[in-house]
Amino acid sequence: FDMSINGRMQVDSMTNVSGSSSVANATGANTTNQLADGAGIRRARIGVEGSYYKDFGYKFEYDFARGNGSVASGITDAYVSWKGYDPLNIKVGQFKEPFSLEEATSNRYLTFIERNNVVNAFSDNDNAYKVGLGVGYSQPRWTANLALQTESVGSGGASSSTSSVNTMGNANRNNGSGDTGWGVTGRVTGLPWYEDKTKFLHVGLSGSERQINNNFAANGSLSTGGISFGNQLNTNVDRTFILNTGNLTTGQTRMAQRIARFGGETALVYGPFSAQAEYIQANVSGRGYNDEALNGWYGYTSYFLTGESRAYKTSTGAWDRIKPKQNFNTHGGWGAWEIAAGYDYLNLVDGNINGGRATTGKVGLNWYPNSHIRLMANFIHALNIDTKGMAARSAAYNSSNFDVVEMRAQVDW
Amino acid sequence: FDMSINGRMQVDSMTNVSGSSSVANATGANTTNQLADGAGIRRARIGVEGSYYKDFGYKFEYDFARGNGSVASGITDAYVSWKGYDPLNIKVGQFKEPFSLEEATSNRYLTFIERNNVVNAFSDNDNAYKVGLGVGYSQPRWTANLALQTESVGSGGASSSTSSVNTMGNANRNNGSGDTGWGVTGRVTGLPWYEDKTKFLHVGLSGSERQINNNFAANGSLSTGGISFGNQLNTNVDRTFILNTGNLTTGQTRMAQRIARFGGETALVYGPFSAQAEYIQANVSGRGYNDEALNGWYGYTSYFLTGESRAYKTSTGAWDRIKPKQNFNTHGGWGAWEIAAGYDYLNLVDGNINGGRATTGKVGLNWYPNSHIRLMANFIHALNIDTKGMAARSAAYNSSNFDVVEMRAQVDW
């Protein structure tokens, strides 16, 4: 019987450094459209994990900085696992859907402060932690994961903007709130080229088919359910959704019933240099829809000035903890220093859907004094925002080229 | 000085397997009356307990899956204890009221997924964890517990349906919210026949007298307070109250002022076989009431196919952890297997109160791979639901014979 306590904290600040001219002024009873400056706790998690008789394990983790709308929505991982036929692994409970390299990577090991827009919009914002059954298998050169999952515990999640409509989590489905939606999601990854831990090529594919809960009153009006896709363009302290499809279910004649998602991912590590790219597409079908396709991609490179390589965990097919060659101290150690630059594109416009389009460019500087502390600085520049015809707040950002500076202090234990 | 961390997780699913014909259709702006299918985290608790200089102890436990309406309502146990004259034990803080065998038993050791309806309606749903002062005494063959308690911390609890009216917990009673209600509750148990740990007879009696907080505005209209009894017929993911008295205080002419509760309990263990039954009655008095009596009972039997006996803790007079004779593993161990069948009856109709009546039958299968993991499956069949004259959602279930399948994966540490 072993049990251990773990946790993490991320303290973030965000400053809107663009002149106020690039975003349209608010009118009437509306407040400013400018992104707010501020500081806050992005994540504050405590977790417990352990095992019984080798084969059985469990993990529970809570994020005290989440939970808008419901206490339970701060729950991230909450599952029981069994690995009697190792490396086969079975999980029951709430865990992350197996989709996308950047989503599979712990937020402690992300290169930039926030996940790229396309990953954020199509997996993270809807709360990637969902309740269900998962099966995983891993070999030194490849992994495969498949999950049958329903919805997230609690309503919304920390990542939801107030404009999210995915508000009926599955904590208690009382009084005619409808059956949970459910879906099947899978991801396979491989290392077609692998010299050693510092020189390799990663590739992967993800796929998901999701049934949406649309719950109508007896008279046909929409009661709960539906789904929306939104995005806050790499921002975090002020997470205003600039791109936003709104609820794709508005009534019985326009109703999103199934979402199919596909993703392709690749990453290269070559000594201190690394590069990573993903493409994700989400197809909407249902009444009033013609298989509309929303999509996006991102690419970025990073370089360790101090010679480290990005760390990769073969059992998860995702990034792992960086250990500096030399820890920082007052006697001459500098820790690890990493620079990064990236570009991403997100398109939420097709057919009957107008959620806007945007591209952003960004540069980042990461300092790892030691393996458990990290300080990060990001500069985000918005490019080519197209939000014509959208609701007032989103429309105000049309053609805006706003600039944001973000900083983070992170510790985990 | 010792301190330890403990916790539990229960992952539940529920499927409504009856044809849709047995429940009346919704009308107008109402959503379906059918119970929803879904999966969720039923309980996710982390606790800390410890002691100082042998005599002083403390326990704090939080349920991250509770807390509708208030963060503090996730608190379960939160008390300081003293046992300087062991086996006398004194507690100050929030702890469970000493009432009923099934309520006194940890939800980790229940035979079925949910507590029986009568225990649920008269003790658990109103949040059995309340703030006050408790005194306990135990001997090898008997126990006695007495508690003077006010109300639960926070508003409502995880077990409350949205129809609960017991919404003024005692976290902060600002701005004329009235004095807390309070009550005295006691339970005595004994073992009149005790051969050994696998052959004995348990009996017990509980009693409680409770003063209800009814808080009126200066003009006489009800402001906060009152009490309701409701029940969700053994369901958990969808906890819609099918039986429901509504608030027993509706104004100055109909006002529940005191609730007296009585309970009798018995249980028999004879090797792998066990049987258990309880009767509980709640009498309502106050303006506009004539000592109306609500009541119910349940009985069930269980049998361990693998030869274990139900475990009993003499210091609490309640059930304890099952340790399989052989743990499950991939080399031939099967763990412990238990089958159970039960029946229960709940009557919330008398005099001026119409909260409905129902009986349910159920069968269960429990698998204990080891002492800390349990998988459960229950089949619930509703019988003789009588909700004539009640509000629309309850009335829709009148004469329904719905069937529900529930499953649970449980771990504790």
Add this chain to the structure above:
Amino acid sequence: FDMSINGRMQVDSMTNVSGSSSVANATGANTTNQLADGAGIRRARIGVEGSYYKDFGYKFEYDFARGNGSVASGITDAYVSWKGYDPLNIKVGQFKEPFSLEEATSNRYLTFIERNNVVNAFSDNDNAYKVGLGVGYSQPRWTANLALQTESVGSGGASSSTSSVNTMGNANRNNGSGDTGWGVTGRVTGLPWYEDKTKFLHVGLSGSERQINNNFAANGSLSTGGISFGNQLNTNVDRTFILNTGNLTTGQTRMAQRIARFGGETALVYGPFSAQAEYIQANVSGRGYNDEALNGWYGYTSYFLTGESRAYKTSTGAWDRIKPKQNFNTHGGWGAWEIAAGYDYLNLVDGNINGGRATTGKVGLNWYPNSHIRLMANFIHALNIDTKGMAARSAAYNSSNFDVVEMRAQVDW
């Protein structure tokens, strides 16, 4: 790498023992103005702290009894620290503003159950835990702390009454909620006379300048922000704000823009005897204000009947844990016993501000069975409450001399 778990619990009760004649009756749809009786959990905290390679540290603490309005508002400490040039200490994250002796003292070591009114009104009620950057320095005979801080995480805090208007915490500043307010706060303390640990004189000064977030809609109406000062006169289970300025920002013509605070503190320990006093003033400036000055002070003495001395921590310039000379047990040990008496005055009236004035007197009895358990009893007597011209609930207390008995059981680990 070290990590430890800590926590505390405080179980409180409050009884209004004054005759009902001294507070004006409610009228119409209002509920009683009398303070409510009740019991509850005042604080229930679990924390994690640890360090990496000596120089880096972290602390996270959550209060499960806080969190009205938002889960995140239960977060108290959440910071990463560095002390590479010890005794210089740098913190990033959420931590208490360095202001006032009584605020700097852990609530576990307060002499009375609640902080004195002036400390409560000018520091604690607005949530003294704020996100920012702090620098501290300490020597055996003096300490200095300086912090640049924004706002608290989440909305409001446990200490807020519902009348608090400081509701825009900095968890997510979406949709035009405005930049965070921010401020600079500092405190210096010294020991001009120090014989030994039981005989010394402490003095200190605090100062703070704070920019208030006032967020207006495009049409000029107030949207979010502003600040209020309120106080509940040493009560805790019922924390009704009797004194209350209301939001000092009501529109564009009356807008609090800066709050300057000053405080002076002193304390004397002479064997079992101790005395402590503080004066705090808050000056309001902005449109429609003429540097209005609100202020207050308190003084109290305490005496250990069992001979202990109040414990002082030189590195924080604040009070520390009491260790009884002899622990309580059933073989003749009595623990430590302390008696205390105090007086305090709070004035929230000046120029355009009418938040009322009050003085209270109080006596207390503390029993420390051992170093980690404490039982407390306080008697509070309100004197000279002047709330003329204020809103109905506050005005009802004008000239009231109400009496309250409070009790607490406390444990920490």
